[in-house]
Amino acid sequence: MIDTLLAIARKDLIMFFRYPINAVFRIVEPIMWLTPAFFLGRGFSVDGTATGFAAYTGTGDFFSFILLGSLLGAYISAVFWGIGYSLKMEMDSGVLESNWMTPVPRLAFLVGRTLTSLVVTTLNCTGVLLASWLLFGFSAGGPVSKAMLITLPMLAGLYGFGFAFAGLVLLMRDANTLVDVSSFLVGELSGRGFPVTVLPRALMVISLVLPTTYGFDAVRALLLGTKPLLPLGVAAVVLVGFMVAMLVLGGMAFSAIERVCRARGTLGMH
Amino acid sequence: MNERQDAVVVVGLRKVFERRARRGLLRRAQGEVKTLSAVDGIDFLVKRGEIFGLLGPNGAGKTTTIKMLCTLLSPTSGTARVAGHDVVREAAKVRSSLGTVLTGERSVYWKLTGRENLRYYAALYRIPRRKARERIAELLERLELAGRADELVEKYSSGMKQRLALARALLPSPPILLLDEPTVGLDPQAARNLRQTIFDLKAGGKTVLLTTHYMAEADELCDRIAIIDQGRIIALDSPAALKEGLGAKEVVRLEIQGEPNGLGDALRALALVESVAVRPSVNGAGTCELQVITSNSRRSIGPIIESVRAAGHEVVHFQVVQPTLEDVFIRLTGKSLRD
């Protein structure tokens, strides 16, 4: 089984690195987006501290706040685009059927792809971190290993959710908009680009329902010393719960939708 | 697989699709769920080691049948067994015993090389790495892809992509192959080569179930043929027996000038004429083709020509031929396969 999963991941990696320029741009692009945040943060700062921002969050380091958000946010887009949308692309190009004709359980294709997605996204994030350190002098001010530990259940939960989402995307004729909008909304409402405490009440409720919000929040609390929404222990419990629930429900939802596709015959063209 | 078992056994197989009509942009029209029986209760049996053809026009239900056999579609009712395994209850076993090529060209990754594709699929079929390497080299050689195996598939010709898809299907050495319209889109030479490959597979002991809408191809390739139309099998036999089914009959093909208004009925009324089919000529020169099946052409040619002349038509072309599968199809359905 492991061999099969590795083969699936390997195939995706080969295609990803087939055009090395793309791989490089995956790192250059986030830096491009982050640069304005760096100068914006500076513009609001007095003696290196953005005081208004500090009042909301407990840290005056605006840039680092945004940087961590966009790193974690990268995994959200990876789930929506890399798991959901790319399955749909395989369907449209016709290879989904040849994959699903093999004896490999159909969920395994998603798990294999998750491996690639994790590797590629983590490589990207490492590149962006490195560049931020070189260009903007970023450095973590807290226990990095603890922060990584708390992201693990969040990522597992996200990918579990991705399985259900991939199923949903298979049912749609044109999935581009759905993927784009939901990826954006989940990212923003998890606090990718701003502290969720600034949100108006109605939106904040949605934001606080998303378990990812607590993941973003905990990582920032650990590394930047922001005021956490929940005590770290509680956040960890929430994220582990999210992981278990999503891995089980996501897998089940995907299998159910796969059965629907088999009945409707919507996997290929006709 | 048991020695005496048949390769594929299909009993009362049906597939009903729901078609939701849409009104406006988003609203789903109420109560307008139409159903379509794409496969409408078919029975057939493929013997081990034979080439069996499903022959039928567009939309007959050929692909739907193949997809149910390779577990991509679930049947609405009926059963199908492949290599002794039920396609619903033992799907994984069915998938291990089958090599299937659906839309050949599109069933491989264009951004990978031929060899990378095969290596990937070999892993999915759990072929150990060493063995896979040998098998891949052998298949690439056999399907004449060895020279270009390390080029991206997007650079391949249609024929090469089709052969790569076949190599993919052959990877696990499956006893049974399902090929959906294997030669569609290929130039005549490539199609001929592929037919030869299919013969070779049969010689190697494989069972082949293929679909086609080319009469001549079915005639040439298949040991037995099921003619399928609108989801039903309307005849099933060897090509020779199907043609003999028309009796000691001959086919008179006529091309005439103008619209054959009422001429068909006039011809049917003639003695010795068994059936008449009319269709507009393909070359669009304002002519029509008549296909007249007669039990004795020598004695009926005269009256046929007279009737055509009497109706005011000019005979552009005239031919007496032995019946082909096309004639069998026309006889059975009253329409031509090409329409």
Ligand SMILES: Nc1ncnc2c1ncn2[C@@H]1O[C@H](COP(=O)(O)OP(=O)(O)OP(=O)(O)O)[C@@H](O)[C@H]1O
């Ligand atoms: N998933 C689907 N949903 C609804 N209708 C479908 C679906 N798949 C096939 N059909 C319909 O079922 C009928 C049979 O289709 P099928 O693809 O099996 O025909 P075919 O014999 O393979 O024809 P062709 O020569 O065009 O490939 C067609 O009318 C087709 O439109």
Ligand SMILES: [Mg+2]
């Ligand atoms: Mg078809």
